[in-house]
Amino acid sequence: MSTQTLTVEPLLSCRGLVKSFGRVIGLNGADLDLYPGEVLAVVGDNGAGKSTLIKCVAGALIPDTGDITLNGERRDFKRTQDARLQGIETVFQTLAVSPALDIASNLYLGRELRKPGVTGKVFRMLDKKRMRTEASQHLQDLGIGTVQSITQTVETLSGGQRQAVAVARAAVFGSKLIILDEPTAALGVRESARVLQLIKDLRDRGMPVILISHNMPQVFEVADRIHVQRLGRRAAVVTPQTHTMNDVVAIMTGAMSVDEKDQALGPVRSAN
Amino acid sequence: MSNPDSGTIDLAEEFLGRRTPMQRIQVTLHRYPYLSPLIVLIVAIAIFALINPRFILPGNLSFITQQTVVIGTLAIAQTLIILTAGIDLSIGAIMVFGQMVMANLAITAASNAANFGLPPWLAITIGICASILAGAINGFLIVKLSLPPFIVTLGTLSVFTALTLILFKARTIQGPEMPDLLKVMGVAIKIGSFQLMVGVIVMLVLFAVFTYVLRMTSWGTHIYAVGDDPQAAELSGISTKRVLFSVYVVAGFITGIGAWIYIGRTGAASPNADPSINLDTITAVVIGGTSLFGGRGTLIGTLLGAFIVVVVENGLALAGLDQAYRVLAIGILVIAAVALDQWIRKVRA
Numbered sequence: 001m002s003t004q005t006l007t008v009e010p011l012l013s014c015r016g017l018v019k020s021f022g023r024v025i026g027l028n029g030a031d032l033d034l035y036p037g038e039v040l041a042v043v044g045d046n047g048a049g050k051s052t053l054i055k056c057v058a059g060a061l062i063p064d065t066g067d068i069t070l071n072g073e074r075r076d077f078k079r080t081q082d083a084r085l086q087g088i089e090t091v092f093q094t095l096a097v098s099p100a101l102d103i104a105s106n107l108y109l110g111r112e113l114r115k116p117g118v119t120g121k122v123f124r125m126l127d128k129k130r131m132r133t134e135a136s137q138h139l140q141d142l143g144i145g146t147v148q149s150i151t152q153t154v155e156t157l158s159g160g161q162r163q164a165v166a167v168a169r170a171a172v173f174g175s176k177l178i179i180l181d182e183p184t185a186a187l188g189v190r191e192s193a194r195v196l197q198l199i200k201d202l203r204d205r206g207m208p209v210i211l212i213s214h215n216m217p218q219v220f221e222v223a224d225r226i227h228v229q230r231l232g233r234r235a236a237v238v239t240p241q242t243h244t245m246n247d248v249v250a251i252m253t254g255a256m257s258v259d260e261k262d263q264a265l266g267p268v269r270s271a272n
Numbered sequence: 273m274s275n276p277d278s279g280t281i282d283l284a285e286e287f288l289g290r291r292t293p294m295q296r297i298q299v300t301l302h303r304y305p306y307l308s309p310l311i312v313l314i315v316a317i318a319i320f321a322l323i324n325p326r327f328i329l330p331g332n333l334s335f336i337t338q339q340t341v342v343i344g345t346l347a348i349a350q351t352l353i354i355l356t357a358g359i360d361l362s363i364g365a366i367m368v369f370g371q372m373v374m375a376n377l378a379i380t381a382a383s384n385a386a387n388f389g390l391p392p393w394l395a396i397t398i399g400i401c402a403s404i405l406a407g408a409i410n411g412f413l414i415v416k417l418s419l420p421p422f423i424v425t426l427g428t429l430s431v432f433t434a435l436t437l438i439l440f441k442a443r444t445i446q447g448p449e450m451p452d453l454l455k456v457m458g459v460a461i462k463i464g465s466f467q468l469m470v471g472v473i474v475m476l477v478l479f480a481v482f483t484y485v486l487r488m489t490s491w492g493t494h495i496y497a498v499g500d501d502p503q504a505a506e507l508s509g510i511s512t513k514r515v516l517f518s519v520y521v522v523a524g525f526i527t528g529i530g531a532w533i534y535i536g537r538t539g540a541a542s543p544n545a546d547p548s549i550n551l552d553t554i555t556a557v558v559i560g561g562t563s564l565f566g567g568r569g570t571l572i573g574t575l576l577g578a579f580i581v582v583v584v585e586n587g588l589a590l591a592g593l594d595q596a597y598r599v600l601a602i603g604i605l606v607i608a609a610v611a612l613d614q615w616i617r618k619v620r621a
Contacts, residue, residue: 060507079506079511080508080509081511090507092507094503094504096504096507096508097504097508098496098567100568101496101500105493106508109497109510110509110510112493124491126489126490153303
């Protein structure tokens with residue numbers, strides 16, 4: 001199967017990303033490839049540059065040097081809005097939800113719907129009703145609609161429910177790629193399972209996902225390929241089929257290195 | 273017992289959902305932040321009416337609305353700023369500057385001040401533009417130089433005050449010198465023995481317009497989001513800098529209208545006008561239930577807060593108490609309002 005799909009171009013490709021924060025080096029020539037329709041897990045020890053890497057892709061950080069190409073075109077994201085306009089949605093570790101606003105307002109934050117006609121164009125009136133009905137529809141569709149009311153403020157929600165709102169926002173608006181940074185870190189067992197199911201659903205819809213996680217069993221459950229980040233670089237890319245959890249941990253800590261021909265640098269999912 | 277797999281409602285979550293009466297009050301006040309000022313205002317009016325029946329005579333009530341009009345108008349601007357977790361200490365200085373620009377440009381009387389004699393509408397427009405510019409300077413310093421609003425406006429408070437005195441030679445322009453249009457906000461419409469000032473109507477219209485803006489437009493939503501959690505707002509694709517800057521510009525515009533109202537209200541334009549107005553606007557906003565930490569509050573609360581400030585002062589005066597007691601009462605109210613806000617905010621946890 002690998003010979004057939006080798007011609008598939010990566011959807012997203014990062015080359016030689018460098019990002020330093022004063023004297024601390026977050027990324028030291030990091031590469032990343034994401035192929036259409038796959039779930040790519042990014043794992044690594046604390047300080048390996050996982051979050052920095054995806055923040056560069058999401059437009060939240062601007063790399064010092066290096067290229068990011070999306071569908072073969074070079075992109076220089078200055079703000080998260082730039083990445084969002086290209087269809088890249090990110091759930092940050094901090095969730096980036098506004099506690100004092102209600103669920104619907106949060107879902108549509110930064111891309112509110114206005115009423116049609118003069119009320120919307122001249123008086124700039126928001127279409128709150130439509131945002132609310134569509135927001136609750138989206139939450140239902142994603143199977144995470146466990147909140148009592150869509151007009152609840154986010155600060156009254158539990159950690160898991162807040163996570164659900166953030167994930168829902170990404171899932172609804174992401175058209176090319178969804179990035180999840182530690183989406184299950186704050187969640188209970190059942191809520192985690194729901195997020196993992198959501199990731200699988202997204203993949204089944206053909207939506208590529210980058211998942212950053214510390215949780216090896218979860219990574220091995222959903223990932224097609226596992227990108228191991230170490231000391232600001234890509235140490236190896238393996239698959240759950242070819243390597244064990246212990247191997248991945250060994251690569252993370254530098255106890256093991258994988259020869260390039262044994263890595264899964266190309267796509268492993270056959271595009272339908 | 274319900275089936276644990278039925279999913280939507282956890283037994284544990286249901287237990288957490290149970291609330292004591294105290295928590296219910298907390299949650300209700302959290303949801304409707306203008307409830308507490310409303311209760312305070314009603315109680316205050318009732319008590320003052322009992323102490324001195326003259327308090328609720330139409331004459332005194334019109335006086336209260338006239339006393340409120342400037343604080344109320346400026347408090348709209350202050351609310352927008354405090355909602356972004358900022359503060360404007362220079363708002364009174366900007367207003368004084370704006371009214372001096374208006375009055376000096378409009379007068380023709382030969383005097384030691386410059387003798388422009390511009391058409392009144394043009395003088396008012398330029399005065400409002402001067403206030404907008406002053407707001408934009410605040411916004412620029414806060415957004416571009418990333419300075420804290422407290423420090424910036426503390427500085428511009430002195431700058432605008434000094435500028436007023438330097439440019440306009442500390443000369444008070446009396447009512448008869450000014451054309452009527454400048455004083456139109458002070459014209460009273462008689463409704464029985466109640467006198468409704470034009471400025472009060474303008475203030476209420478501004479409250480209505482900006483309530484709409486805050487509740488029904490993207491810009492309004494973004495103001496709350498930026499005040500609530502600027503990082504989250506930025507990551508959600510909101511340009512926090514643009515929102516902040518625009519808020520200070522719009523606050524300058526409202527302050528310019530406030531300057532026009534002030535001329536009508538006092539019938540003169542004095543460079544030494546009312547130094548307490550800065551703190552009164554902040555007091556009104558805080559008593560009105562808007563959080564100094566940003567992201568939470570309403571304009572209806574601010575309107576009630578402005579009335580509370582004036583009602584307490586007026587009521588205590590009519591009750592025969594010394595000025596010092598009025599200041600004391602306002603001070604206690606402010607501290608109580610902030611303490612209440614802290615308690616209400618714990619709902620989050």
